[in-house]
Amino acid sequence: MTTAIALPYAKRTLPNGLDVIVHEDHRVPIVAVNLWYHVGSKNERSGRTGFAHLFEHLMFEGSEHHNGGYFLPLQQAGALLNGSTNSDRTNYWEVVPTSALELALWMESDRMGYLLPALTRERFETQRGVVLNERRQNYENRPYGMALMALSAALFPPDHPYHWLTIGDAEDLRAMEFEDVRSFFRTYYHPANASLALAGDIETEHGFELAGAYFGEIPAGDKPSSVHADASVAREVRLVLEDRVELPRVYMAWHSPAMFAEGDAEADLLADLLANGKTSRLYRTLVYDKRLALDVSAYQHSREISSFFLLASTAAPGQSLAEITALIDERIQQVADEGPVGEEMERGLAQAEAHFMYRLQTVGGFGGKSDQLNAYNVFRGDPDFFGGDLARYRRATRESVRATARRYLAFDRRVLLSVVPKGQPALALPGSEPVSVS
Amino acid sequence: MITRVDRSRLPALGPDPDFRFPEIAHHTLANGLKVRTVEHPGVPVITLVMQIDGGLGADPAGREGLAAITADMLDEGTGSLSAIDVSDALARIGAEYDVEVGADTTLFTLTTLARFADRGAQLLSEMLSAPSMRDVDFERVRQLRLDRLRQLTDLPPAVAERAFLRLLYPSHPYGHLAIGTDGALRTVTREEVVRFHAATFLPWRATLIVVGALPHSDLATIAKRAFGDWTGEERVRDLPSAAADFVADIATSPLLAVVPREGAAQSELRLGHLSARRDTPDYPALLVMNAILGGQCVSRLKMKLREEKAFTYGVRTGFDWRRGIAPFSVQTSVHTAATAESIADTLGEISDLRGRRPATSEELSTAQASLTRGYPRNFETSQQVARSVAQLAVFNLPDSYFEEFVPKVNAVTTDQVTGVAQTYLDPSRVIALVVGDRSATEDSLAQLGFGEMHVLPPSG
Numbered sequence: 001m002t003t004a005i006a007l008p009y010a011k012r013t014l015p016n017g018l019d020v021i022v023h024e025d026h027r028v029p030i031v032a033v034n035l036w037y038h039v040g041s042k043n044e045r046s047g048r049t050g051f052a053h054l055f056e057h058l059m060f061e062g063s064e065h066h067n068g069g070y071f072l073p074l075q076q077a078g079a080l081l082n083g084s085t086n087s088d089r090t091n092y093w094e095v096v097p098t099s100a101l102e103l104a105l106w107m108e109s110d111r112m113g114y115l116l117p118a119l120t121r122e123r124f125e126t127q128r129g130v131v132l133n134e135r136r137q138n139y140e141n142r143p144y145g146m147a148l149m150a151l152s153a154a155l156f157p158p159d160h161p162y163h164w165l166t167i168g169d170a171e172d173l174r175a176m177e178f179e180d181v182r183s184f185f186r187t188y189y190h191p192a193n194a195s196l197a198l199a200g201d202i203e204t205e206h207g208f209e210l211a212g213a214y215f216g217e218i219p220a221g222d223k224p225s226s227v228h229a230d231a232s233v234a235r236e237v238r239l240v241l242e243d244r245v246e247l248p249r250v251y252m253a254w255h256s257p258a259m260f261a262e263g264d265a266e267a268d269l270l271a272d273l274l275a276n277g278k279t280s281r282l283y284r285t286l287v288y289d290k291r292l293a294l295d296v297s298a299y300q301h302s303r304e305i306s307s308f309f310l311l312a313s314t315a316a317p318g319q320s321l322a323e324i325t326a327l328i329d330e331r332i333q334q335v336a337d338e339g340p341v342g343e344e345m346e347r348g349l350a351q352a353e354a355h356f357m358y359r360l361q362t363v364g365g366f367g368g369k370s371d372q373l374n375a376y377n378v379f380r381g382d383p384d385f386f387g388g389d390l391a392r393y394r395r396a397t398r399e400s401v402r403a404t405a406r407r408y409l410a411f412d413r414r415v416l417l418s419v420v421p422k423g424q425p426a427l428a429l430p431g432s433e434p435v436s437v438s
Numbered sequence: 439m440i441t442r443v444d445r446s447r448l449p450a451l452g453p454d455p456d457f458r459f460p461e462i463a464h465h466t467l468a469n470g471l472k473v474r475t476v477e478h479p480g481v482p483v484i485t486l487v488m489q490i491d492g493g494l495g496a497d498p499a500g501r502e503g504l505a506a507i508t509a510d511m512l513d514e515g516t517g518s519l520s521a522i523d524v525s526d527a528l529a530r531i532g533a534e535y536d537v538e539v540g541a542d543t544t545l546f547t548l549t550t551l552a553r554f555a556d557r558g559a560q561l562l563s564e565m566l567s568a569p570s571m572r573d574v575d576f577e578r579v580r581q582l583r584l585d586r587l588r589q590l591t592d593l594p595p596a597v598a599e600r601a602f603l604r605l606l607y608p609s610h611p612y613g614h615l616a617i618g619t620d621g622a623l624r625t626v627t628r629e630e631v632v633r634f635h636a637a638t639f640l641p642w643r644a645t646l647i648v649v650g651a652l653p654h655s656d657l658a659t660i661a662k663r664a665f666g667d668w669t670g671e672e673r674v675r676d677l678p679s680a681a682a683d684f685v686a687d688i689a690t691s692p693l694l695a696v697v698p699r700e701g702a703a704q705s706e707l708r709l710g711h712l713s714a715r716r717d718t719p720d721y722p723a724l725l726v727m728n729a730i731l732g733g734q735c736v737s738r739l740k741m742k743l744r745e746e747k748a749f750t751y752g753v754r755t756g757f758d759w760r761r762g763i764a765p766f767s768v769q770t771s772v773h774t775a776a777t778a779e780s781i782a783d784t785l786g787e788i789s790d791l792r793g794r795r796p797a798t799s800e801e802l803s804t805a806q807a808s809l810t811r812g813y814p815r816n817f818e819t820s821q822q823v824a825r826s827v828a829q830l831a832v833f834n835l836p837d838s839y840f841e842e843f844v845p846k847v848n849a850v851t852t853d854q855v856t857g858v859a860q861t862y863l864d865p866s867r868v869i870a871l872v873v874g875d876r877s878a879t880e881d882s883l884a885q886l887g888f889g890e891m892h893v894l895p896p897s898g
Contacts, residue, residue: 027479027480028818029456029457029814065446069736073448075736076804076807077451078813095815097455098455099455100451103451106443106445126745129748133748133749133750136703137750140704141703141771143592213442213443214443217442217443245589246589278525279522279525287582294582294589316585317588343530346530350529350530350531354531354551357482360481361818361821363818
């Protein structure tokens, strides 16, 4: 019982421009319906931030032919459903019993084709309130919850679409106009800017037939022009943010290779080697041996226009961020000089291979097979990249990982953010400028 | 071939797909370890779950956190392997390893590629049966847990969970979080951890579930090769008594408590009381009742607090099931200015469901459908299947449980929903907890009629 690490599929594009992808997996009598729109907070502009995400909320409130909440009929059919917005894309998905596939397609197509007649000012106001609550709950009322906002603002200039987070600025959300909803919908929510993936207990031909029947009637739109923007950090920026936290934490952020660009997979392997698990260099030094820190994490945030590499470590009680930072810098310098040593490459690759295999276990939801096919299709124009994606990791060498560390993790081109308990700015790294986010 | 879509009505649903749970094969090793295997073809992945009798409810008074720190020590070295070596060994086979300390049992889950099945099982066996428990590792782990506990005081949901458990279960072994308390963690010794491990990690008190893309016989052989030599301590005294057998004090009047968090952007709320045991025959009706009130996306509470009033991003209700009596609770985080009104609205919805506005047949069928129609999707991955089978061991349920679930839920009536709401939900003894800005909320909270407002510290 062996399976190659592969994600087979079939793809067709409807005359109106909608990409349809079907993947068969008949193990469980369910089908995943996954719909991506190539729009996110990167399509917003300064002063109007948070709009793409607020709009996602409105997509669940009703459409012309089903003028009411989207959860009720789908839940009555046994569906699980959700949606999410990030800087680059918005996705909507249902996982339905095979018996309810047409219901999910009917509803997804109705809100793609016929949303506006059902949109009322009242629904808009309610969802604005819900989003402000979401912002308070997940950012303002959460320890270290504003750190990413401060980092993004420092990494990217004010007119760069990654300068703000997807949740948006609270003032912008309050100032948002109901009228803006229409033009946003017309610009971004149409077949040519979308990708539909069906995965699960479905025959491929039947999938195409149903997709054509439900989505084929929706008029084509103009593909929005892609967003380009440049950003760089030319020096070491040191910032301090006071927050309601017990223990100080230091964040380090660098610009890094964009999603799927050369060096992106290496940056991911670097993150693992530095901070994933007790064997990683930084965990071992900071938490295990010297006990200076409670935790350390590293992550390559791969995104469409440009990525950033983020490292974070929380000081153990009484320990200084300066000492932690000095040790982190020492370890980064080592990797940049020598590259991975011993078994580090083999271990990183073994974990990457296992995780690609684990990704084949679910058809739907965030990160399921339908979501992956759409990601490859939207970001690469071709769903056929599961194997290619893994191959990037297999191709990585000690030398390519070393070169990525040397090129991108430079000490004189990064943002260092200290988050410290309120009233204790002296716990920050020396020379840090106060920053305020709200 | 569909030519034109009829948008005048939603399409009809097809017949519900047939759901069969795969066969669960039983094996018992000579050392008494119960083994359950399930064949899960498809992706070449294997999951092992070891269910050990003894969770946070087995913590002795004054040693809250003992079960959890013991479980945490198991990947800190075994035999000739140091903590770093164990982590390295797990990484080399791409394993995912996870520990869940529950109220009555502790679950250890390891998932790896099928080709590393024997290696993964062997590692898990060595970790569970022969942990090194070195002093230096113990001191480091203890300090990390103390520091984590301190960090939890920044996190409103954690502060709320902790305070709420103490209010629900005063002087009961269920009345604390698994991580325990600062005082207990400072006092506990390595010798106590070693003793607790010896008294709890015994093959005849454990169940191993193995799920993977292999035949039963191979799965059983993997279990036997790895765990067959596990003996446990020869003479064990001090078996922890079962927390489920402790009688809980049931509150007789409502109570309002606040953990002050001045300037908080939102109030974290918990409302509820001790309610039901997992083995009650009313279990299916309770699930349906909960779905209607607050357990699903179109629940009454969500429609009220989120969609009608925009007080919150989300609200949910549920039973925190355990072998002994379990609490029913409402969990949400609301805008500070809406704190008192959210509590009043929640209590109003509970009272309504108990009779003023009983569940309608449409609500009943929606809740049943949401619990049953999508049921097969809960068994897609080897990990989902293994953890489901572990629940049978945790709650002593029959193997037929999964296949009986759908018909049992579909047999619930509206009268039963009203009946269980009356029996198991009781606003007259509800405990309401607010973690939030006290000065901004206390005047309006005083109007709710709870009487005295108890002010609690953020920790301890």
